Amino acid sequence: MKAARGLVAAGLVTVAETSENLFRGSAGSGRSRFSCGLRIRSKSDVDNLCTCPTSRGRGQICEHSLAVGIAALQTTPATAPRSAPIPVAKSAPQAIAEKEAPATLSVFLPELQSAARAGDRWNVFLKAEPGGKEVSRLAGWLASQRLPAQSAPLSLGGNELPEFLKIIADHPRIFMGRPPAGQHRQVQVVIEGTRLPIIVHGNADTVSLRFADPKLQLALSPGRESADNWWFAGSSGTLFHAEMPSPALSTILRELEAARGKPILRPLLWFAVHSNELGNVCQLTLEGDILARFHVLPVPCEFEFELDGSLQEAKVTVRASWEGHRWLTTRGTIFTDQEKDPFPIQDKTSIGSFYARNIELESAVLSRLKAISFVEDQGKWVLKGAPNVWEFLGSNRRRLAEWGKVIETERWRAATRGILRVAPILHTPASGGGESTGGQSRDWLTMEFSYQAPDGFKIGRNEILRMIRSGQKSVSGPNGKKYALDSGACEELEESFRDVPLQLTPTGAKIRPEHAFYFSPELREKAEKFEDLQGTEVSTVVSKIAELKDILRPYQLLGVTWLHRHAMRHAGAVLGDDMGLGKTIQTIALIRALYSGNPEEGGDSPSLVLCPKSLLGNWAAEFAKFAPEIPVVVVSGSDRKNALATIPAGCVVITSYPLIIRDLPAYQKLEFRVAALDEASFIRNPETEVSRAVCSLRAKFRVALTGTPVENGVRDLWSIFNFAVPGYLGTQS
Numbered sequence: 097m098k099a100a101r102g103l104v105a106a107g108l109v110t111v112a113e114t115s116e117n118l119f120r121g122s123a124g125s126g127r128s129r130f131s132c133g134l135r136i137r138s139k140s141d142v143d144n145l146c147t148c149p150t151s152r153g154r155g156q157i158c159e160h161s162l163a164v165g166i167a168a169l170q171t172t173p174a175t176a177p178r179s180a181p182i183p184v185a186k187s188a189p190q191a192i193a194e195k196e197a198p199a200t201l202s203v204f205l206p207e208l209q210s211a212a213r214a215g216d217r218w219n220v221f222l223k224a225e226p227g228g229k230e231v232s233r234l235a236g237w238l239a240s241q242r243l244p245a246q247s248a249p250l251s252l253g254g255n256e257l258p259e260f261l262k263i264i265a266d267h268p269r270i271f272m273g274r275p276p277a278g279q280h281r282q283v284q285v286v287i288e289g290t291r292l293p294i295i296v297h298g299n300a301d302t303v304s305l306r307f308a309d310p311k312l313q314l315a316l317s318p319g320r321e322s323a324d325n326w327w328f329a330g331s332s333g334t335l336f337h338a339e340m341p342s343p344a345l346s347t348i349l350r351e352l353e354a355a356r357g358k359p360i361l362r363p364l365l366w367f368a369v370h371s372n373e374l375g376n377v378c379q380l381t382l383e384g385d386i387l388a389r390f391h392v393l394p395v396p397c398e399f400e401f402e403l404d405g406s407l408q409e410a411k412v413t414v415r416a417s418w419e420g421h422r423w424l425t426t427r428g429t430i431f432t433d434q435e436k437d438p439f440p441i442q443d444k445t446s447i448g449s450f451y452a453r454n455i456e457l458e459s460a461v462l463s464r465l466k467a468i469s470f471v472e473d474q475g476k477w478v479l480k481g482a483p484n485v486w487e488f489l490g491s492n493r494r495r496l497a498e499w500g501k502v503i504e505t506e507r508w509r510a511a512t513r514g515i516l517r518v519a520p521i522l523h524t525p526a527s528g529g530g531e532s533t534g535g536q537s538r539d540w541l542t543m544e545f546s547y548q549a550p551d552g553f554k555i556g557r558n559e560i561l562r563m564i565r566s567g568q569k570s571v572s573g574p575n576g577k578k579y580a581l582d583s584g585a586c587e588e589l590e591e592s593f594r595d596v597p598l599q600l601t602p603t604g605a606k607i608r609p610e611h612a613f614y615f616s617p618e619l620r621e622k623a624e625k626f627e628d629l630q631g632t633e634v635s636t637v638v639s640k641i642a643e644l645k646d647i648l649r650p651y652q653l654l655g656v657t658w659l660h661r662h663a664m665r666h667a668g669a670v671l672g673d674d675m676g677l678g679k680t681i682q683t684i685a686l687i688r689a690l691y692s693g694n695p696e697e698g699g700d701s702p703s704l705v706l707c708p709k710s711l712l713g714n715w716a717a718e719f720a721k722f723a724p725e726i727p728v729v730v731v732s733g734s735d736r737k738n739a740l741a742t743i744p745a746g747c748v749v750i751t752s753y754p755l756i757i758r759d760l761p762a763y764q765k766l767e768f769r770v771a772a773l774d775e776a777s778f779i780r781n782p783e784t785e786v787s788r789a790v791c792s793l794r795a796k797f798r799v800a801l802t803g804t805p806v807e808n809g810v811r812d813l814w815s816i817f818n819f820a821v822p823g824y825l826g827t828q829s
Contacts, residue, residue, distance in 0.1 A: 103163040108123060110122050110123075118136070118288065120145065120164065130147045130160050131339065131377065132147065132151075132163075133146070133164050133165075134165050144161050145161060146158050192237050194231050194233050194235070194236050197229065197235035199225055199230070200225040201230060201234050202223040202271065203271065204221040205335075206218055206272075208326070217252065218257045219249055220249070220250040220257075221248075221250070221274070222246075222249070222250055223275055224245050232267060234264050261287070261337070265286060267285065270284065270335075282333065283328075283333045283335050284333060286334055290337070292307070292312065292349065292377060293379045294307060294374070294378045294379070294380055295307075295381045296383065297359070297387070298367070298390065298448075299386060301364050302361050302362065303362055303366075305348070305352060305359060306360070307355075308381065309332070309357075310331075311329065311330030312327060313353050314353050315335060325337070326338075339376075348370075365450075367390075368392055368442070369439075371392060387448065388448075389447065389449065390448040391448070391449060392452050393452070394451070395416075395439075395441060395452065395453060395454050396418065397458075398418065399414060399425070399461055399499060400415050400416075400417065400500055400501040401413070401500055401502050402415070403508045405507070406485075407511055409485070411479075412465060412470060414426075414477065416458060418441070419441070421441060423438065424475060426475045440452050462477075469487075469488075483567070487569045489515060490517055490569060490584075493517075515580055517550075517579070517581075518548060518555055518579045519548075519585045520545055520547055522543060522589075523544055523545075542605075542606055545589070545604050549579050555581075560581075564586060569583060589615070592615060597822065637660050641688050641692070642688075644681075647681070652678050655673065659686045660690070663686065666797065669799045669800075670805060670817065671802075672805050674803045680714075680715065681718065683770075683772050685722070687703050687723065687748060690703075691746055700745035700746055701767055702743055702766065703748045703772070704751070704763070704771045705750045706771070707752060708778070709752040712750055712751075712752060716728050716730050726747065727746070731750065731759070732751065732755060736755065736758075736759055740762045740763075749768075754786075757786055767794045768794065768795040768796070769796055770796070770798075773790060774801045775802060776805075779791075780816065781811075790819055791818060791822070798820045799820060800816045811828065815828075
């Protein structure tokens with residue numbers, strides 16, 4: 097369903113026909129566009145009409161048909177493509193309602209042959225047998241034409257016969273031939289869901305194609321430009337509507353008809369070119385070892401960008417390449433007289449595998465150029481105006497290198513020689529550990545930043561802000577050297593400053609450790625590597641929790657690993673497992689892991705567990721059971737002052753929410769390794785005294801445990817995060 101919604105959002109769906117129980121259209125793009133739809137009989141009886149390999153091979157309802165259904169249900173109908181059926185007239189099937197006729201109606205069609213043209217006139221005989229009644233669309237059509245429900249010949253001209261066939265589709269009494277006995281045979285007229293059955297057999301370099309029904313013939317064709325074609329399957333006596341493909345494939349279908357079941361040959365490369373389009377209108381049965389492995393994939397091409405021009409106008413030529421093949425990439429035709437179309441490209445390492453032009457990937461790359469203000473002009477992408485070119489040099493030139501290989505012409509190198517880029521430079525000094533800021537009692541990390549070029553030229557922050565506001569894209573240095581401002585990176589940094597709490601200093605800023613990843617690429621890279629080593633990290637945690645590894649369930653072990661990862665980053669966490677899933681034992685395992693092994697992970701700092709008064713004994717008992725080597729101090733009753741004064745190193749302090757308020761000065765003197773809030777919904781109101789008290793505590797790692805992070809509204813969630821990860825969700829407003 098997600099993929100289907102994506103197709104609709106990307107505008108890659110066209111709805112051609114809708115009714116009470118039918119959606120038909122097409123979805124996808126390029127060679128991956130398929131005729132598709134849904135016929136819905138009931139909640140549990142749905143036919144998928146898609147021609148994609150997934151539907152044909154597995155019988156699954158695919159994203160293409162779902163996308164057509166979604167688009168059809170939207171209020172704004174999609175525009176029909178050129179290949180859709182011709183616009184319906186007043187007598188079209190969608191406009192004809194069933195009516196009652198005072199007779200039983202039968203239809204006798206003329207013998208239709210492959211030479212039949214809809215422009216001819218056709219004699220159809222209507223037979224009405226009195227003594228019965230019927231309710232049908234045929235009766236409705238007769239009423240719309242003001243014709244009586246009686247036996248009579250009907251002369252249909254122009255495009256009237258194809259429309260009439262749509263009217264009588266699924267009528268129970270349709271015959272081909274003349275009314276007298278022995279001169280007609282009963283047929284069935286089907287308008288939807290029928291594709292021409294073709295058997296394709298492949299060998300090393302050719303394929304043979306033949307109709308599965310040797311008596312299949314084109315019965316009625318309005319013309320090469322029309323999709324309104326009717327075929328007759330003599331073996332089953334079925335007259336059915338089928339869309340004709342492009343002229344090239346129309347030719348092959350006519351050859352198949354003339355062959356009367358005998359195979360015709362085509363190169364395997366031809367089949368690679370036309371297989372998707374042929375599969376849209378035909379039911380293909382593939383035979384032979386070659387075709388068992390046959391598939392056409394988008395080519396995994398790479399891109400190169402040739403830069404040319406001056407400081408007034410930049411030009412980019414985009415080419416794609418793969419395995420020695422190289423082609424120009426534009427919105428339209430990609431090959432000039434000097435360039436040969438290489439597609440499809442046969443995979444030399446895999447027989448039966450071919451690569452088609454990757455329209456989606458090429459379009460995505462060209463859309464990126466358009467997004468940075470380039471405009472297509474005769475196969476090249478042009479950026480006009482000095483301000484736009486300077487912005488490209490400062491902010492977007494580096495993006496081309498991320499998208500592919502950049503080639504600079506001599507003219508471009510001469511025009512841009514000596515120009516350097518001014519961008520934000522950030523780093524965290526090695527000595528910049530956590531420090532207390534007194535009244536706020538929060539840990540801060542010192543970060544230095546500047547706006548400078550590779551040669552050391554710097555611009556002050558105030559001047560950078562002025563340049564951003566005024567739209568200035570370049571600046572001259574003291575020696576007359578030109579510099580391009582990376583305004584995008586500068587604006588992104590300034591926006592990050594607004595998003596997180598920080599203290600600006602003359603040389604940089606002080607930030608919370610958990611926000612360092614916003615600013616430092618090095619820290620982000622370490623974090624990503626840390627994520628990649630999750631399996632190694634699980635092993636590390638297991639080695640530190642001894643026999644607990646045999647008690648924890650797999651999801652609990654992952655939870656402990658996740659908490660440990662955040663603790664090692666000095667970042668907070670909210671563990672939101674539902675009640676009964678083991679938040680308590682996961683927290684105990686985390687503390688045990690931090691206090692085992694490396695002293696820097698736990699050290700002598702105590703940890704704090706805050707919980708409702710009724711759970712004090714439970715927490716103490718759980719620590720005694722699962723971490724007996726860790727001393728536990730339960731602070732409650734009248735002897736709290738002495739207990740707080742004699743807290744041993746590396747212990748766990750357990751107290752309740754009401755008491756943290758009373759004893760807050762004593763707790764503020766301590767720095768905890770872990771501060772854990774059980775039933776963290778106690779602080780869901782940030783204005784309460786207990787919320788302010790717990791947020792003032794100092795801890796290297798904070799974790800909130802709650803199965804109900806949102807009880808009354810989003811303010812609850814913000815208040816809990818304000819303790820666990822201060823500033824992560826911005827301000828309360």
